[in-house]
Amino acid sequence: MLRLLLVGEQRMFVEALSQYLCTEPDLWVADSADRADAELVERISRARPEVMVIDLAVLGDRVHEALRRLDESCPPVRIVVLASTASPELAVEAARAGTAAWLPKERGVTELVGIIRDVARGNAWYPPEVLGTVLRALRQDIRLADTRNDDPLAALSQREREVLAAMAEGKRGWQIAAELFISVQTVRKHTRGILTKLNVHSQLEAVMLARSAGSLPEPSGATVRALPRKTV
Incomplete structure (x- = not known):
């Protein structure tokens, strides 16, 4: 039974x-x-x-x-x-x-x-x-594992790397969203992707893993554009 x-x-x-x-x-x-x-x-x-x-x-x-x-x-x-x-x-x-x-x-x-x-x-x-989506994702995971070598961030997309770099600077979700010109919900989605791909449980673990491997990316450098002043 x-x-x-x-x-x-x-x-x-x-x-x-x-x-x-x-x-x-x-x-x-x-x-x-x-x-x-x-x-x-x-x-x-x-x-x-x-x-x-x-x-x-x-x-x-x-x-x-x-x-x-x-x-x-x-x-x-x-x-x-x-x-x-x-x-x-x-x-x-x-x-x-x-x-x-x-x-x-x-x-x-x-x-x-x-x-x-x-x-x-x-x-x-x-x-x-x-x-189909599940199988493609799992096959991609295998390919990434084969090519990862010494770079623990090899599985991350460019945008996920940018989010991780901003997280390492201590920025909050809304700050990251403003800096990268994306929504807070998109930041959360990328954060979940980072934790999943790096096989860690928290943002702190993700940052520590990247730093320990010496592969923490530089932030994108994007800044919030100032609105032009109104002229009378």
Whole structure:
């Protein structure tokens, strides 16, 4: 019998899903939670599930970091993410973190049951609409790893290098956005990309890694242009 652990955003959803899965003769929900609380790793240790089904909504903005920590803390557990969005970028973050399956919620619980069984056998599953993007990203990661040599920043794009250089100067997100003429949301996206590609957990770690390797880029030098004065 497969031991499961469910983590969802809403208690009613978790309970309904738990009741349905328990009707399957080979599935047993050992534990469930309605949020990714600080004791989640301990709950996994107690429940000893083979598969964990987790709602993407409870992971917040740091999808890759949260899933990677779970994968590293509980390596025997296979993770299935239930996603309410078809975002290929988030699916790539999940795959990089070691997630076994990415299932859009609209696929239905019947398909979820089949995927749980498949994942427990050691297989992986991503929907066709994001699979191509995921595979291309993972192949690119392999190529970058082969050509990285001694430069830990080789995986970063030019814009990500500029954001990292500004972070090293202690600039905040809004300051970086103004300097590079991009939005604060774009700065956050580049920051997540930096942390993911450098395999670190914080901006401080990213800066320290770049400095220790002597490869911290110079800032772009862009400055906020002053508005012309009005003439009377």
